[in-house]
Structure formats: C-alpha cells, structure tokens
Amino acid sequence: MSDKTHNVDYKITEKAILISLITSDDKRAGNDAAHSLAELAQLAETAGVAVLALITQNKESADSRWFIGKGKVQEVKQLALDLEATTAIFDQELSGAQVRNLEEELDLKIVDRTQLILDIFAQRAKTREGIIQVELAQLSYLLPRLSGHGRNLSRLGGGIGTRGPGETKLETDRRHIRSRISDLKAQLREVMRHRRLYRARRKKAGAVQVALVGYTNAGKSTLLRELTQADVFVEDQLFATLDPTSRVLELPNGREVILTDTVGFIQNLPHDLVAAFRATLEEVNEADLVLHIIDSSSPYREEQIAVVEDILGELGASDKPIVKVYNKKDLQKDGEGMSLVDLPHRSLKSLVISAFVQEDLTLLRETVQELLTGGTLSLRLPADRGDLIALAYRCGEVKGQSVEEESVRIELEISKSDYELHGQPLRPFIQT
Numbered sequence: 001m002s003d004k005t006h007n008v009d010y011k012i013t014e015k016a017i018l019i020s021l022i023t024s025d026d027k028r029a030g031n032d033a034a035h036s037l038a039e040l041a042q043l044a045e046t047a048g049v050a051v052l053a054l055i056t057q058n059k060e061s062a063d064s065r066w067f068i069g070k071g072k073v074q075e076v077k078q079l080a081l082d083l084e085a086t087t088a089i090f091d092q093e094l095s096g097a098q099v100r101n102l103e104e105e106l107d108l109k110i111v112d113r114t115q116l117i118l119d120i121f122a123q124r125a126k127t128r129e130g131i132i133q134v135e136l137a138q139l140s141y142l143l144p145r146l147s148g149h150g151r152n153l154s155r156l157g158g159g160i161g162t163r164g165p166g167e168t169k170l171e172t173d174r175r176h177i178r179s180r181i182s183d184l185k186a187q188l189r190e191v192m193r194h195r196r197l198y199r200a201r202r203k204k205a206g207a208v209q210v211a212l213v214g215y216t217n218a219g220k221s222t223l224l225r226e227l228t229q230a231d232v233f234v235e236d237q238l239f240a241t242l243d244p245t246s247r248v249l250e251l252p253n254g255r256e257v258i259l260t261d262t263v264g265f266i267q268n269l270p271h272d273l274v275a276a277f278r279a280t281l282e283e284v285n286e287a288d289l290v291l292h293i294i295d296s297s298s299p300y301r302e303e304q305i306a307v308v309e310d311i312l313g314e315l316g317a318s319d320k321p322i323v324k325v326y327n328k329k330d331l332q333k334d335g336e337g338m339s340l341v342d343l344p345h346r347s348l349k350s351l352v353i354s355a356f357v358q359e360d361l362t363l364l365r366e367t368v369q370e371l372l373t374g375g376t377l378s379l380r381l382p383a384d385r386g387d388l389i390a391l392a393y394r395c396g397e398v399k400g401q402s403v404e405e406e407s408v409r410i411e412l413e414i415s416k417s418d419y420e421l422h423g424q425p426l427r428p429f430i431q432t
Ligand SMILES: Nc1nc2c(ncn2[C@@H]2O[C@H](COP(=O)(O)OP(=O)(O)OP(=O)(O)O)[C@@H](O)[C@H]2O)c(=O)[nH]1
Pocket: 214, 215, 216, 217, 218, 219, 220, 221, 222, 223, 233, 234, 235, 236, 237, 238, 239, 240, 241, 242, 262, 263, 264, 265, 327, 328, 329, 330, 331, 353, 354, 355, 356
C-alpha cells in the first residue's frame, strides 16, 4: 500500500495506537464504529504511519478531560510502553484540552481523525488552489485548539498532524493566524474567480461537463484514465486524488464532453473540510451530469453511497442528473449478501461495470451520451396550455411548429433528455 512516487521523502517513523470511542449516541444512530476504525487504519497507513493496535471503548458519553475513560487512558499508556508507540490517533475529534491532557499523561503525540485527513490532504495538494484550501482548513481547525498543541509542535518536528503550516507560523498568536486566514481566503477567492471565468468560457464554447464523484478508492481516477487515456494518479489508498483533473471524453457519436475527476468523499468528513473544498467541488455543481462511482465490492457499499449522497446534498448538487456506476464488478464475490442481481444491469440511472472491461466502458460512454443528447422530440400539447408550450420552448431548440385541431405539435431538439425544468419532469408533458 505504500506510495513510492509521491511520498519519497516520507519514512515510517511513527508507530501508532488507534483509539475509537463508541458512545450511546453512536449506538442509537447506528454508527458503524468498527468500519470507521478500520478506515482510520487505512488513513494512517496512507499517511505513512505503522498501525500497532486498534482499541475501542464503549462509554455512555465522552469524558470532558480525557475523551476516553481514565482507566482506559492507563490501559493505553501501558500498551504504548509495551509496543513502543509514538502516537495515539483518535477516530473522533478532540478538544484542545483533551489533546493537552492526553499528551501529558501518555507522553505520546495525539492526533485525531480530522488532523490525519488534513495531513494526507497536505501531502497530496498540488495545485495552488488545493494548497490554499488545505492550509485554510488546517488553520481553521487549529485556531480553537491552539493551546493544546503547544508542546506537541515545539517538541516534535514533523510527521502526521504537523505538516502544512510550519512551527513558526503556529507559534505566533491567534491574531496572526486570523490574518493569515483572511489572507488565504482572499487568495482563494482570486483563484476561484479565475477558475469560474475559465469554466464560463468552457461553457460558452458549448462544452458539456460530466463529473466523477464518489467515495475514496471507488475507482474514479481509474475510470478517467481508462475512458480518456489520461495520465492520472491511481493508487489503492485513500485520497489519491485531491485536485480536480479534467480531460476530454469522446462519446460514441463523436461528440466531446469534459470529464472531471474530483476528490473522494469519506464518512465523518469534517464540516470545515467540506466547506474548504467547496471550491474544488464547484466542478460538481457546474456539471451537466454526475457519475457517482461506487465500489460495488465493498462490504460498506450502502453506507458509502449514503455518505456521498449526503455530501452531494450539502453541496446543493443532489437534484442534478446522477448515474450510479457500480464499479469493480469483477471483485464481486458470490454468497456475500452484497450481490448486484437486484440491480438492473443497465438503466439510465445505474450501471454495473468494471473499469477494466472495454465493453463496460463503451456502455458507460453510451449512457452518458443518451443522458446528454436527447435528440429530436415531437410534442403534441393542448392548444390552450400556453404555459406548457412556453415550457417546451425553453427545453430545447424548436425546429418546427404546426397547429392541429385542439393541439399544437412542436418539433423540439433537446440536448438533455432526462432533465427537469423548475422541478417538473419533462417526460410526462411529452406525448409523441
Ligand atoms: N478490480 C478492480 N479494481 C479497480 C477497478 N477500478 C479501480 N480499481 C482499483 O481501485 C483502486 C483505487 O482506484 P482509484 O482510481 O485511485 O480510486 P479513486 O476513486 O480515484 O480514489 P481517490 O482518489 O482516493 O478518491 C486502484 O487500485 C484501482 O486499480 C475495477 O473495476 N476493478
């Protein structure tokens, strides 16, 4: 799982114990703590940390001083000594005071899930926009916790949780950080303005945009590469992609659309982070069509779908035309209760594929084409329904119109077949 090309300067120097607290609230909400913790282990490995042990504690609620129970703290302390751990990584967000207390007591570096994700993002960010967004998210995360990290940052010079804003920057006072934040925000606005202008030009030139979204490791970049021969980074690890990458995709009818790969989603993605990456995810909001890529072989498939749908909702993109693409069908194992037989093999709304099967890629191209190019429709609308006729005029290019007895026949060329207009589906109005 190591990433030879991108982490060349990164040696495994940190050895961590991973800790998750399961509260009654979590249980009531049906949160799958085991899955989340397994994912935390994957995140840690992605960040170059050796995972020594996974620990969970069931507790009514979080301890305000220690987060976990005092007894558990002692247990972790002993285990850390036995295993020679350097770091404790918590699956939930900690307060500044909890970090400080745990650090004192355990003599370990304390990192939480958010920090770990931020750290991976910092490792991966390549574009100016990505770098600004990560630093912004890191500073917003650190600001309320500054006091808790004093020792941590002055004592330990690198590794997870300390990348990005350097020591000196963090040791300056809050006012300094606040001014840095507003500085970064201004820079980001400028970069976003440029991006918007660029996208607007693309749009004006008639470019149709398709966005690949999905849970991290679902195969988005693989699909971009297989569909467009793009030279993109694909890795069996979380958050391989951070910055949006766009390539031209040719459809079977020769038409070209722009296909954009985006940052992967993950459960418990901190809200601040979603906000910080809004700039990157604007691509999704501007897309004419969203391909939701799903790792159909994951035992957590349904949970992952729900996470992605939630975030799409937060981004205000859930009413876009979305195709669910169940990828990695070649990894489907029989008898695991996650079979895809209940799914239609192919419909305009879902598709079962493998990124490595040529026919499946053709199927995907055809589906995109069908959804984006509706062709010509012949509509017959009641003559007294001026509202519907006006609606039809807004749905496409009118090629011809003739008045019949009590109806009007309109030849309409529509570019997008499955669209809704003002929340009303187009199809029911259409009688051919
Ligand atoms: N067996 C199999 N593996 C696949 C398929 N599609 C992608 N993969 C593998 O899944 C892993 C993740 O693929 P990526 O394309 O990097 O995933 P991603 O969605 O871009 O992930 P992030 O950038 O981390 O969000 C890689 O090891 C791919 O080779 C597939 O259809 N079948």
